[in-house]
Amino acid sequence: MSTSDSEQQSPRVEATPPCGYELILPPGWVRIPLRKGTKEALEKVLFSHMGQVPEGIPRDDAMRFRLDMRRQLERQARAAKRNGGLDLYLPVLPRGGIFLMASFIVAELPIGQVNANPPQAVITQLVNEGVPGGTATRIDVAGAPALRRDYGSALEEEESSPSSEAVQQVALPTRRVDYVIPVPDDPGRWISINFSTPGDGDIKSEFTGVLVELFDAVVSTFKWSYE
16 A cells, blocks of 8 residues: 555644844953843943043043943933844943944844835835935845945934043944844744944044944854754
C-alpha cells in the first residue's frame, strides 16, 4: 500500500519572529530602555558613569553640571518614547576631555499599518523616494534587506546629546543617519535605528564623518534575538 504525497510531506513549521535584538556598543556608550526601567537606568548613568565632568568645568560647578545632565537625559528619554522609541543609546564618558554630542534611538515604525507590500517592495519604494539633501540606499542588515538614509537637518541642541553646552537650546545643523529594518517573519512590523549628531558644528567635516562611521559599525553588529 503506497503512502499518499500528502502523508509523505513533513508538517509545516511556522517561523518564529524574533523577540528582541542585540547590538555591540563602543566603550563609554550605554543603553536606556524606554518601555520599562527607564528611571533606574538614568539613575545608574548619572551616579555610576558620570563621575567625570568635561575639562574646563570648575569643581564647584560639577553638581550643577550633573543636574543639567539629568534634566537633559530625562528630556531625551521622554521625546524618544513619544516617537515610538524602544531604547535610547548615549555616550556617557568623555573622550579627550569632552563629551561626544551624539545619540541613537531604536524605535518601532508604523509602516506595516499603512503599507501591506512585501518588505523588499517597501524598501525599493523608499529608496526611489530618496531624502531631501541626502541619500537613500538599500543595504543588508542582519543578512536581510534594509534601508539606510543619510542627510542633514536642523535640530534643537538640547535634544542632541548630554553635554554641558546642550542647555543653550540653540539650533544646530545636525547629521542624521536612519536605518529602516523589517522584522523577519512578522509581516507589518518594522523598526528604525536613528542616529543624530551635530559633530563639531560642521556636518560634513572629517570628525562628523568619523562619528557616522562609528554608528555604521555599531549597526553592522545588529542581530535579532529569539530568547
